Amino acid sequence: MSENKKSAAIEEMRFRLLIDAVVDYAIYMIDPGGIITSWNSGAKRFKGYEEAEILGEHFSRFYTDEDRAVGMPQRALDTAIREGRFEGEGWRVRKDGTHFWCHVVIDPIYSPDGQLLGFAKITRDLTDRKMAEETLKQSEQQFRLLVQGVTDYAIYMLSPEGRVTNWNPGAQRIKGYAPNEVIGKHFSMFYTPEDREIGEPQRALETAVREGRFENKSWRLRKDGTRFLAHVVVDAIRGETGTLLGFAKITRDVTEAHQAQLALEQTREALFQAQKMQAIGQLSGGIAHDFNNLLTVILGNLEIVRKRVGDDPKVSRLLENATQGALRGVSLTQRMLAFARRQELKTEPVDIPKLVQGITGLLRSSLGPGIRIETQFPDDLEAVLADTNQLELAVLNLATNARDAMPEGGSVVIGAEPRVVLQQSQSTLAAGRYVCLSVTDTGEGMDDATLASATDPFFTTKGLGKGTGLGLSMVHGFIEQLGGRFILKSVKGQGTCAELWLPVAVDGMTAKPLSPRPSMASVPRLSVLVVDDDSLVRTSTSLLLEDLGHRVIGAASGAQALELFDQGEVIDLMITDMAMPKMNGAQLAHAVRVLKPDLPIILATGYAERLEGFAAQLPRLSKPFNQMQLVEIIAQSMK
Incomplete structure (x- = not known):
């Protein structure tokens, strides 16, 4: 064997060993057939x-039946x-x-x-790569179906420049x-x-690029021009090399x-306001009660002093001045009780047009010539x-x-309209018929902060010493106590409208006629227990x-009063304070009624407590009271 042939044989052997050593590729030869x-x-x-097993076999045996049926093996050789x-x-x-998925290369071999x-x-x-691709494809398809199935979220892609590249049904539903x-x-x-x-749009994209994500809430526009509040998330999408894809x-x-x-x-604010008003109301009612006790003492003693000092004009002037000061205190406590809803109301059917007509003269003198007064009442109110x-x-x-x-002057319109509150209404009013009495002016109006505090007790914008700040709170408390509602509407620079929603009187109810006042001497001498x-x-x-x-006869408590009855004290009439510790006036009245069923009893009170049972039927003496009021209620009780 020549050296060339020997060298070629060695080279061929090495090549065969190399080919045979490759295990990641199937490398084999096939003849022209x-x-x-x-x-x-x-x-x-x-x-x-x-x-x-395989040498001498046709390579088509590696193909699937479907590929052999369409001539795929021969087509590969022809290509x-x-x-x-x-x-x-x-x-x-x-x-x-x-089956396995493969990548195939076929090269023809020619002689020289x-x-x-x-x-x-x-x-x-x-196969592994193919399965991974199939899995990825299936995952992408499922994700695409998921995104397309979402209707509560607008999910879509943007190009790096911010142009929309796809659009899911949620985006169509939300944005139109x-x-x-x-x-x-x-x-x-x-x-x-x-x-x-x-x-803002460019800032959102820049933030997403810089930080990876942009998120906020803001208003967006629908196709029809309406606005909606949107929660928005923008995520930057990057390729494997970090290139921004969108x-x-x-x-x-x-x-x-x-x-x-x-x-x-x-609702929370309304609850807080209601709780605040309730707390202030309880405080005001308590203060008014104690203040009424003091005024009862002052006015009672002034009345007795006036009767005993004679006709000295200087002393009379002093007494009159002191009395007027005390009466101012009475007016103040009445307003506090009205706000606290603890005043004693004498309700009766009231014709509003007649009532306003009756005080028109007083209104004109109070408002002055610069104010025009108008009334607007329907005929069948x-x-x-x-x-x-x-x-x-x-x-x-x-x-x-x-x-x-x-x-600078203006106009005041006093009007009224019938209103109906339905059972399913969200109003705080009970269902039924009402009359809305309104007082509307063309004045300065109030801003939101002032309007929110307008009915708070002692709040005033009139300056120091020019108002008690109890006017609107008194109106509010009075209307609420009647089962109605007080609504104040105002816009700065556009005037104010105050609405009084008053319940319609029950059919058939008529005002009680006034009884004639008894004279000082019309009541006989009595033995009176004062508790x-x-x-x-x-x-x-x-x-x-x-x-x-x-x-x-005086008693400092209910227990002391009952001891007097046990001792057999002769008593024709009992006048008892309502608010007392341990045993209040109603409880004492109940105990005394058991002992003396026919004994007249009068309840004296600094405010209108809610009473039940027989105590609610007893005559009531409102503090502060004067001697004539004592005479009247004693006469009423002794009938």
């Missing part, structure tokens, strides 16, 4: 055939001859019948004189645009003009949740259930406030009764 002529270790590993190479991917069959000697075939098993109307458009079209003007944008309509939150906050004096005072109060809001834990009030009441000629 497709018959396998060589077989390496990689081919054995992939396809499962030993070399002895290799025609184009110099065949390359492709497809399913192949192993010896055990299982151009004769086709056969084909070199290289096959690589890509079909995909063909929005794809390719810049996403800033959804922003409000104000936000576009300040560059943005994923998720938008949710949170308008209803926002409105629900606002409603909850308003029903009577309301109210306390006439308190309603007159409320109208005067509101009209006076209107005058103070119009220093009060306040010694000053007890003494003052006793002095007024003794001045009338009655015999008075």
Whole structure:
């Protein structure tokens, strides 16, 4: 053997060893007819055939039945001859019948004189990659179906420049645009003009690029021009090399949740306001009660002193001045009790047009010539259930406030309209018929902060010493106590409207006729038991009764009063304070009624407590009281 042949044989042997050592690729030769002529270790590993089993077989046996049926093996060889190479991917069959996905390269082999000697075939098993691709494809498809199935969120992609590249049904439902109307458009079209003007769309993208994500809540526009509050998330999408591919944008309509939150906050604020007013009302009622006790003592003693000092004009002037000062205190406590809803109301049917007509003269003199007064009442307006004096005072109060809001003059319109509150209404009023009495002015009006505090007790805008701040709170308390509602509406610079919603009087109810006042001498001399834990009030009441000629016995508590009955004390009448410790006036009255069923009992009170049972039927003496009021209620009780 020549050296050249020997060298060529060694080279061929090395090449065969190299080919056989490759296990990741099936490398084998086939003749021009497709018959396998060589077989390496990689081919054995992939396809499962030993070399002895496969040499001499046609390579088409590795193809699936479907591919053989359409002539795929021969077509691959023809392509290799025609184009110099065949390359492709497809399913192949192993010896055990299982399929695997492979990448195939077939190169034709020619002799130096151009004769086709056969084909070199290289096959690589890509089953794992194919399965990964299929899994990814399935995952992408599922994700696409998921995104397309979401209708509560607008989910779409943006290009790096901010143009919409896809559009899910949620985006169409929330924003109103079909995909063909929005794809390719810049996403800033959804922003409000104000936000576009300040560059909010670009800021969102820049933040997402810089920080990876942008998130906020703001108003957006629908196709029809309406606005909705949106919760927006923009995520920057980058490739493996960090290149910005675009943005994923998720938008949710949170308008209803926002409105629900606002409603909850308003409810909480209303609850806080109600609790505050209740607390202030209890405080005001308690102060008024104690203050009424003091005024009872002062006015009672002034009345007795006036009767005993004679006709000295200087002393009379002093007494009159002191009395007027005390009466101012009475007016103040009445307003405090009205706010606290603890005043004693004498309700009766009231004809509103007649009531306003009756105080028109007083209104004109109070408001002055610069204020024009108008009335607007329908002809068939029903009577309301109210306390006439308190309603007159409320109208005067509101009209006076209107005058103070119009220093340069203006007009006040007093009107009324029938209203109906249905059972399913969200109003705090009970279902039924009402009359809305309104007092409207053309004055300065109030801003939101002033309007919110207008009915608070002691709040005033009239300056130090020019108002008690109890006018509107008194009206509010009076109307609420009647079962109605007080509504104050105002806009700064556009005037104020105060509405009094009053319940319609029950059909057939008529006002009680006034009884003639008894004279001082119409009641015989009595033995009167006065029960009060306040010694000053007890003494003052006793002095007024003794001045009338009655015999008075005092007791500082309910228990002390009952001891007097046990001792056989002769008593014709008992006057007891309502608010006393341990045993209040109602409890004492009940105990005394068991002992003396026919004994007349009068309850004296600094405010109108809610009573039940027989105590609610007893005559009541409101503090502070004067001697004539004592005479009247004693006469009423002794009938």
